[in-house]
Amino acid sequence: MAWRPLAAGDLPLLAEWLREPEVARWWNHEHSTEAVQRDFGASVRGEEPGEDLVVSLDGRPIGLLQRSVIADYPDDLAEFAAIADVPDGAVELDYLIGDASLRGRGLGSRLIAEAVESTWAAYPAAPAVLVAVVAANAASWRALEKAGFRRMAEGPMEPDNPIDDPLHYVYRVDRPAV
Template sequence: MNAVTFRRVTRADFPLLAEWLAHPHVARWWNHETSPEAVERDFGAAVDGTEPSEDFLLLVDGVRAGLIQRSRLADYPEELEAFAELTEVPDGTVIVDYFIGAEQQTGHGLGTAMIAALIERTWTDLPGTPAVLVAVVAANRNSWRALERAGLRRVAEGAMEPDNPVDDPLHFVYRVDRP
């Protein structure tokens, strides 16, 4: 595996994010608007530090390859409630969401490496974090398999609002606890 690192998203990355979000393998699950205004609306506040989430670019040997977001679940009360309806949520829990940008980079373990590396970094960056939770729509087998390979375990399943309205609400919830 090549060197996997992260850096915070900047506005200079917005055109690439828009391009990635438009790729069918990303758009299928993220269902995101890709206009410059929409990308600014959805990522600009995190870049400015006025949104509590952290958006990171995955770099593979220095080349931008994906996006991973990290948030404290307590900062998003509606999401906290949705998780809490399905599983125990310890105070200080973090959630992540992610995608690999270029389709040719999927299927080679990069998603697993990205998830595992950011979780490992979370234990250092956010020492009060007891656990990381991830909800994934049940139909997104590639995503939940990457979580399993990264060491997360399925702890719940149930209805949550899907990102894409074409999806069934059934989600799997994965968890890893601080070692």
């Protein structure tokens, strides 16, 4: 598995992934060409503090990994801090597997585990990685648990999809001791 920064040429594929029913269920993101360009264009141009990364398996794009220092996004920091301890420099992840035929094969937990290992090198000051997941998304929180995360908190956060209850689980993994 590998990843690279999202590029303008990836936006049509990202729109396709966001259109896929299982992704749309949890990401609830507009998937028109214009919406994807609007919402991901700043990342493509390097104007965002976080990273949008195309995940590839054996050279084939299969999904998206978002990674950022939580404090770089004040709204995210406020939501996390309302229900969980957020150490200075903590990083958050979000992810999707866009190809439906690849789901249910353990790739989600593998993606998460490899993203965490990469995070320790890419963010040397990060003491922990946190992920907030809507409680109803059992597949996502199970993948986090398989990747070594532990549930550290739960509480209300704004869901991506308004049909979901606000209950979220916050998962955490700490940087290994050297």
